[in-house]
Amino acid sequence: MDVPELLEAASLLVPEKIATENDITVSDVWEYLAHDEWEVALDLLEELGDVHPLPVGFWENLAIAAERMSLDRSAAWCHWRGFETRHGILRADLTLRTAAGARRHTPISGAGVLRPMWNIGNRTASGEPALDIARLWVEFMPSLEPGGRASVRLAPLDPARWRHLRPGLVITMHEARSVAGTAVVLEVQQPPAAVTA
Template sequence: MDIPALLEAASLLVPEEGATENDLTVNDVWEYLIRDEWEVALGLLEELGDAQASLSLSFWENLATAAEQMRLEKSAAWCHWRCYETRVGIIRADLTLRPAAEARRQSPITGAGVLRPMWNIGNRTPTGDPDLNIAALWVEFTPFLEPGGRAPVRLAPLSPQQWQHLRPGQVITMHEDRSVAGTAVVLEVQRPAAEPAA
């Protein structure tokens, strides 16, 4: 088990001397580790990381390492996803899939970042046709999204520079072939912390 990876991630939290009673600190994580409650410690660190946008890449890399050593595949996948978002930024959207009767897709989408559909985000080819861009899809708060269902999602673009123009409120469409598989409204666009202000 990688205690150092969890402790290093925890060390990026609020220092003990500056903590309030509601802050999670290294000592809190250590308490779970000495009781062999590895998954609880990892879960606490993941929740904290999701609540704080400013945590470093090394925080998520350490959590991913620990999750892999614990053989917690979904946690490891989530931590790797957050590593990617730390490097390139966060794009969240509210996605509604077309009903099965109206679309090619008849089965649910696996929520954990496996699907890499194409998206019409407004880019055009030199001839003026829509230029579809690929982005992996993570469905938040549920393991699957049924045809006709609606959920908040996170997108991990294959070519992030082509997505720079997105703004909250913009409508984009998801494609698994030429037809529209779903429609999404952009909820949030966060640039990476290291990116210079525009």
């Protein structure tokens, strides 16, 4: 499928009654598609996807369309949202250690590239802390500086090991065993069974 077909296929998965805070509906998306304004249509579909849970196919079509338009961050976000549709949403308020207090002296990418280890309370057979891996997406920012604070989304390598997390729990981010930051869990949402197919 080409870009307009991918966007059309995604838009067909959006219920007509769904609207964003700005009253954008799927009818508006069709208007932009009719005028070959694909990037605007993609942006609006992403917004609609945040209003109402949509199936994985919606996010997959948007990701492929974004890749074909060379919109790398948008493609990464749509792939991320597809993962969350399958495995659930995990958000936290992360504070990184300062450059003086940690190994990291450069900002971390906000687009889900970093895969740090996390102490989320799991233990090894000998009782030692077991560190679990999760990719990190910084919300509303392209990167996060050492000492910075931001809302983040986590995509665990093994989601089942993270199911015990609850809002308010404090977890620590590690890079090469040293603590790189501390996060407070904000939201834990299991995937809606109806949209994972």
